[in-house]
Amino acid sequence: MGAHAPELVAVSTDQPAIVVTAYSGLQLSEARIERSQEVGAYRQAGELLRQFHGAGPPWHEPDLTVWLAERGEYWLSRGLDILTAAEVADVRAHLQELTGLGPIPPVPCHLDFMPRNLLVRPDGEVGVIDFEHSRYDLAARDLVRLASRIWASRPDLEAAFLAGYGALDDRDGQIIAHCTPLDSVTGFIRGAAS
Known part of the structure; x- marks a missing residue:
């Protein structure tokens, strides 16, 4: 992501940790910007x-749809x-449907791609932070929270994001639909445990 993300400085394998440079800007979720600037920020985020x-x-093993179903059972x-x-x-039914879509090659994913992890600089450039959950996963899983928490009430932001990201296909839509209940349940369980 070049200048649009912190730079990796060091990695520790003894105690799992990474060190990255600081990245300045305002969280998109908190930035007080005009609607047109917000739309532009979402387009950049999609890119x-x-x-x-x-x-x-992309990886071809393991089948992430099966892994997600197993992880869903854990939750x-x-x-x-x-x-x-x-x-x-309901969650089990969605996970069963998800496994029917596979195998789907996983790609590098952020897995918390939300406005709180998108920083807007004074010049309007957008950067991405908080890669702690990043791993290989299903690309459309990065869109689950945006689709369920933002786009439902802001179709203009969905259109802007997809103008930068590219059109979703039917399988992407199905992944989002089948993973949304799991995302909701895991959030609820985590919240109850706090």
């Missing part, structure tokens, strides 16, 4: 995420005392 997804070659088991039977059944 940056597309670059990040192409930053490494469901942690929340059985706070989730209803209907909620558990």
